[in-house]
Amino acid sequence: MSSVSHAQAPIELEPDAHEELRRRIVNRGHCAIVGLQWGDEGKGKIVDLLTRDYDVVVRYNGGANAGHSVVVANERYALHLIPSGILYPEKTNVVANGVVVDPAQMIAEIDGLRDRGIEIGDNLRLSDRAHLVMPYHKLQDGLMEQALSRARGDNQKIGTTGRGIGPCYADKAQRATGIRAGALLDPDRFRRKVAEVVAIKNVLLEALARSCDEPYEQIDAGALADEYLGYADRLGGHICDSTRLLHDAMSGGQRLLFEGANATLLDIDHGTYPFVTSSNCSSLGVHTGAGIPGHCVRSIVGIVKAYQTRVGGGPMVTELKDETGDRIREAGREYGTTTGRPRRCGWLDLVAIRYSAEVSGATSIALMLLDVLSGFDRLKICVGYRHQGRKLDGFPSDAGVLAGAEPIYDEVEGFAEPVCACRRFDELPEAARSYVRYIEKFVGVPVQIISVGPRRDQTIVRQEETRAK
Ligand code: IMP
Numbered sequence: 001m002s003s004v005s006h007a008q009a010p011i012e013l014e015p016d017a018h019e020e021l022r023r024r025i026v027n028r029g030h031c032a033i034v035g036l037q038w039g040d041e042g043k044g045k046i047v048d049l050l051t052r053d054y055d056v057v058v059r060y061n062g063g064a065n066a067g068h069s070v071v072v073a074n075e076r077y078a079l080h081l082i083p084s085g086i087l088y089p090e091k092t093n094v095v096a097n098g099v100v101v102d103p104a105q106m107i108a109e110i111d112g113l114r115d116r117g118i119e120i121g122d123n124l125r126l127s128d129r130a131h132l133v134m135p136y137h138k139l140q141d142g143l144m145e146q147a148l149s150r151a152r153g154d155n156q157k158i159g160t161t162g163r164g165i166g167p168c169y170a171d172k173a174q175r176a177t178g179i180r181a182g183a184l185l186d187p188d189r190f191r192r193k194v195a196e197v198v199a200i201k202n203v204l205l206e207a208l209a210r211s212c213d214e215p216y217e218q219i220d221a222g223a224l225a226d227e228y229l230g231y232a233d234r235l236g237g238h239i240c241d242s243t244r245l246l247h248d249a250m251s252g253g254q255r256l257l258f259e260g261a262n263a264t265l266l267d268i269d270h271g272t273y274p275f276v277t278s279s280n281c282s283s284l285g286v287h288t289g290a291g292i293p294g295h296c297v298r299s300i301v302g303i304v305k306a307y308q309t310r311v312g313g314g315p316m317v318t319e320l321k322d323e324t325g326d327r328i329r330e331a332g333r334e335y336g337t338t339t340g341r342p343r344r345c346g347w348l349d350l351v352a353i354r355y356s357a358e359v360s361g362a363t364s365i366a367l368m369l370l371d372v373l374s375g376f377d378r379l380k381i382c383v384g385y386r387h388q389g390r391k392l393d394g395f396p397s398d399a400g401v402l403a404g405a406e407p408i409y410d411e412v413e414g415f416a417e418p419v420c421a422c423r424r425f426d427e428l429p430e431a432a433r434s435y436v437r438y439i440e441k442f443v444g445v446p447v448q449i450i451s452v453g454p455r456r457d458q459t460i461v462r463q464e465e466t467r468a469k
Helices: 004-008 014-025 041-050 103-115 135-152 165-173 181-185 187-211 222-237 242-251 285-290 321-329 352-360 399-403 430-443
Strands: 032-034 056-059 068-072 077-079 091-096 124-127 256-259 297-305 308-310 344-346 364-368 378-387 407-413 449-452 459-463
Touching: 014 449, 014 459, 032 041, 032 068, 041 068, 041 256, 041 297, 041 364, 041 449, 056 242, 091 242, 103 222, 124 242, 124 378, 135 165, 135 187, 181 187, 181 222, 187 222, 222 430, 242 256, 242 285, 256 378, 297 449, 352 378, 352 430, 364 430, 407 430, 430 449
Parallel strands: 032 256, 032 297, 056 091, 056 256, 091 124, 297 364, 364 449
Antiparallel strands: 068 077, 308 344, 378 407, 449 459
16 A cells, blocks of 8 residues: 555654553543534544554544544545544444434545545444435535524524534434434335435425425435445445444453544533534443443543634634634634634633533543644633623523623733644643643643644643642
């Protein structure tokens, strides 16, 4: 394989730093990596760093709404559905039952990776229980956004990625209209199922389109089934009972790494509902989304960006709609991997992060993009919320209350120096170290990894005793 070097580029972490990662994270057992903000925290890089110590990398939630960028040997890989463990030839990568899969997207990713010399065969497995995203889900996603906006009359939307995620999960819960990947393995049954569902969808979507003054073209069930059975030819060999596979892997002593997509504040139950995605993207989703009992996952790495970002609608207490926000956006290249949308940027919100660390049960924090904050004289950290003149007790469950909340800031010294060349905690400027200590003390979880740039080597693994409290 000519470009094997991309996949096998060494992790340029110093051996003692890597040993420390093993001691503090890997040796605890099966591990989940989850974002503690609104996504795009840089989970892909940490998954990539840890993958070498695990045997199986598992996606358990979301779909092609997620976008993981991983930089290996100066090559950037943008992955949406396929776990980033695919960059290592010897790892098994599982898209588990909790994921909603757009087969065309998955095939495009497979082809893109193969073009760059990554081998894909038995190392990629797709759960037969995972639900299929169909073209009508994407149509419904767009129409629902329009319908909502019209009904409210204020142009307010959820701001979805338009990838059909919500409607696909809704059909999964609806049952009559859900179609699982396993159905692709039996063409006759698949055709019958598609015909049944399309008959219902044509009625519902036509009415929805009419209410939005949009034209509607009836879906041809036969053509749709043909299209998807074409995908089955490509994906069929990857489809399996992934729950069985994962339990067999665990009994065989293999280590599992769960790669969260989206993030805890976008969790359908525990996020800023209704401005959330449609899956349990906190670590809680591992259990239902991969069929793994709660007690099995002992190490949970919460990924936190050194500031706050959000794409789409919904409350964001520390949002900066000014030059400071623009400066963070440009320095952090804060534009969506999936949709290219500019991300909303703001100061770090520790009230939100403490809440998500609790919900997700984070046992350690990886602090990402610290380099982006270089050059600010002062840094603000949100340590409380005020609502209608009263200080709130923690993170509110009602997005309306959050939308009306104002941040209570603590202001700390910034650091002028670039930090992207620092490889040890004691090489960071004192103000940067204080910022890190502030976070772990407030959240109550140790910051064990600090990322100071996109490359693997631009990573500090804390060597000294880190105390969270
Ligand atoms: P959906 O997942 O496409 O339905 O979008 C619902 C909300 O979640 C929107 O605000 C999206 O912008 C947001 N969202 C979904 N996935 C991600 C992600 O991976 N990163 C950041 N935001 C996301």
